Amino acid sequence: MRRQTDPDVLLLQAAADPTRLAILRQLSTDGEVCACDFTACCDVAQPTISHHLKVLRESGWVTSERRGTWIWYSICPDAVTRFRGMAGEISPGAPRPATVLAAALSAPAPAR
């Protein structure tokens, strides 16, 4: 298992966790959320929330801003753009007209 460097994979990996997806969804709804408010929605201890926020920060999903005692988190618009770009690129694929299908069936072997 080699460590990830592809930024797209990093973005997906960061979102692919129930706690972090819940965080992203709450941020999508509220726009800005204090770190102390995430413990309520996610049913995990404070260090765990802090860990997940770090993952989201380092993957580019969120930014934080200190205001006195509290730290407010919000989603980076750039991450949303990148995520939607990936969603646009992944598609069911090129159309397969009958001629192409027939060619594939009669071909001696798949393309190398």
Added chain:
Amino acid sequence: MRRQTDPDVLLLQAAADPTRLAILRQLSTDGEVCACDFTACCDVAQPTISHHLKVLRESGWVTSERRGTWIWYSICPDAVTRFRGMAGEISPGAPRPATVLAAALSAPAPAR
């Protein structure tokens, strides 16, 4: 670490791997790909490809169809729809007009 059941998280987790993302991208480009053609693009052994294809199958990303000796894979349109739906739901969040920002700054504590 409790096992995942949320289908959205499962979909993201399945895509959040370099090999599997490469598979999805090749399927997006070519529409339909023979299992034997994935070993070339991903630089991993055949059992590893088979393992990743299984993950993509069980998470709903792809379907397979046997044609004689070869098995052809393609992306499920439904998975694409779900993925794009998630991409649409995650956003930088509600707008923060000056009044809201001022209220947040002067508030004694974050909303509980």
Added chain:
DNA sequence: GACATTCATTGATACTTGTCAATATCCATT
């Protein structure tokens, strides 16, 4: 300064996952 609160870090532990060698299974051809 002393104290309380918020958030981050450290360290330990249990669980999950990506990988491959070896083997099995399925299909087509001879």
Added chain:
DNA sequence: AATGGATATTGACAAGTATCAATGAATGTC
């Protein structure tokens, strides 16, 4: 049925990760 090629499965191992208790660092209040 015997052989060969394409995929899947099994088993084992190394590496990654989610979690929390304990602790540290920063800020605000008294």
